[in-house]
Amino acid sequence: MIPKVIKKIIENKVNEKVDETLEEIAETEKKLEEDEKMIDEIEKHKEEPKELEVVEIKSKYDSESKVLLVSCVDPRFSDDFRKFTRDKFGNFVHLSIPGGIGALVLPDLMPKPFKVLKQQIKFIVNGMDIEKIILISHDDCKWYKHNKGYFRGLQPEQQKLDITSAKKIIEEEYDIQVECIHAGLKNGKVVFVS
Ligand SMILES: [Zn+2]
Numbered sequence: 203m204i205p206k207v208i209k210k211i212i213e214n215k216v217n218e219k220v221d222e223t224l225e226e227i228a229e230t231e232k233k234l235e236e237d238e239k240m241i242d243e244i245e246k247h248k249e250e251p252k253e254l255e256v257v258e259i260k261s262k263y264d265s266e267s268k269v270l271l272v273s274c275v276d277p278r279f280s281d282d283f284r285k286f287t288r289d290k291f292g293n294f295v296h297l298s299i300p301g302g303i304g305a306l307v308l309p310d311l312m313p314k315p316f317k318v319l320k321q322q323i324k325f326i327v328n329g330m331d332i333e334k335i336i337l338i339s340h341d342d343c344k345w346y347k348h349n350k351g352y353f354r355g356l357q358p359e360q361q362k363l364d365i366t367s368a369k370k371i372i373e374e375e376y377d378i379q380v381e382c383i384h385a386g387l388k389n390g391k392v393v394f395v396s
Contacts, residue, residue, distance in 0.1 A: 301345030
């Protein structure tokens with residue numbers, strides 16, 4: 203025979219558990235109701251997407267794009283970076299990031315951008331079977347100007363040093379060819395130099 207007092211304790215515990223479970227069920231039902239309301243709201247405002255432009259896919263990366271171009275985002279140069287790389291190396295993967303490879307040589311001063319850039323390169327090199335990397339720096343880079351406190355040298359000499367250092371860093375990590383190119387501005391034209 204279970205003593206009365208023990209029986210009472212067990213009863214109380216069971217009741218507590220039942221109450222807790224009922225509360226949880228009510229909570230879940232409330233959430234489901236809210237979700238349903240949200241879905242209804244989304245459905246109400248759903249519009250058919252408008253086609254802005256339809257273009258044929260001209261490139262694919264599977265067997266053709268063994269080249270990765272890492273460059274700055276500067277719109278004065280972007281088209282020329284892409285044209286230069288396509289003309290010289292064919293199809294390629296473009297990693298466009300402010301300052302290009304700049305953050306890769308500043309692991310201590312810019313730990314977060316360094317880490318992000320390193321991870322992005324790793325993902326592309328391993329995930330897309332890259333065999334060659336092209337690093338392009340350019341004259342009058344706004345990222346370098348903005349971050350000049352981090353660098354000892356002046357533009358564009360500092361950038362040329364940095365792409366050479368970045369080349370070493372990448373070559374130490376991957377069995378891959380790295381080419382450094384600088385895009386200079388001369389009489390309103392972009393001049394690519396090795
Ligand atoms: Zn730039």
